């Protein structure tokens with residue numbers, strides 16, 4: 534069967550793939566760097582980059598080479614055996630983020646689940662919380678993935694409704710409100726889980742000093758600080774980790790998305806031995822976690838980040854993007870939040886919805902994604918050029934003013 538048009542591919546997806554997404558009507562066939570091409574040959578600048586899973590662009594040559602080399606050796610063993618890839622990858626990643634150990638997993642949600650399990654076990658084994666009483670504080674507006682436990686502490690009705698009953702032991706507090714967090718923490722709390730910048734919520738940056746104050750509070754109360762850097766980390770904001778903007782070191786980092794280089798799902802929990810050491814054989818696992826293909830790609834990602842080049846690009850290109858979009862405030866945009874090459878733009882809702890803006894952008898050859906009604910999120914690959922950024926700003930301006 535040969536398929537002739539975009540419409541036919543879309544019809545097949547709608548008939549046979551579950552409808553848990555509402556994609557724009559663009560059917561991608563190939564991609565390179567910051568640009569994708571659809572089945573009809575139209576080219577688009579990718580200003581979403583797989584929600585930061587494509588920080589290094591599509592098919593970065595170094596990452597593709599690492600994957601190809603590993604494909605010709607061994608791709609999967611399970612953790613029943615050692616490989617020549619896992620140790621070197623874990624060492625490199627641990628050093629990159631300044632931790633002693635790494636737990637390799639696959640998806641972001643699994644990394645978060647693993648961090649929650651590790652924190653609870655640390656609470657019982659190390660802190661001495663009474664069995665069954667461990668609590669974890671989370672933030673309003675959080676996004677940490679889609680498992681039943683994680684959606685159970687979300688406040689997004691779409692993510693939650695119809696999926697209960699939920700895992701107990703979580704308390705949700707206002708993001709950015711230190712006092713609310715301080716009032717919530719009890720002797721039974723083992724961890725505070727937060728995103729250093731809330732991505733899905735629309736690139737919400739907490740007030741200056743907040744992360745550092747949370748760090749101090751966690752230290753003084755004997756509670757682990759878990760920073761979910763799955764979207765904010767690995768170069769996106771101009772630093773390896775977004776926590777570094779406030780000189781903050783979390784106890785546990787969850788990493789994912791860009792760690793797989795846009796090729797394979799790779800996630801990880803990074804922490805010191807005092808924390809990750811609570812896991813012993815049989816207490817946690819994953820058939821695919823740390824497989825040699827994932828480890829080879831993840832290691833190549835870490836090597837790219839270790840040069841600092843991508844963090845620097847995020848800073849420089851982000852400044853260019855900011856200079857382009859900030860003048861649009863009051864002229865189609867109500868607000869702009871930007872850190873590195875990551876921006877949340879609130880469109881004047883009387884002008885158009887975020888979805889309508891993204892549709893119009895796609896018509897003009899720019900791919901972006903709306904979130905929460907009138908916000909659009911821009912997260913182009915860190916390999917975009919200055920001309921690409923200027924093109925993006927031009928197209929956005931014409932959508933808002935057209």
Ligand SMILES: *Cc1c(COP(=O)(O)O)cnc(C)c1O
Pocket residue numbers: 584640641642643645676677678679728732733761762763764765789790
């Ligand atoms: C995307 C994301 C996740 C979930 O990652 P998946 O790979 O989709 O499971 C978790 N936390 C944050 C902050 C994310 O952006």
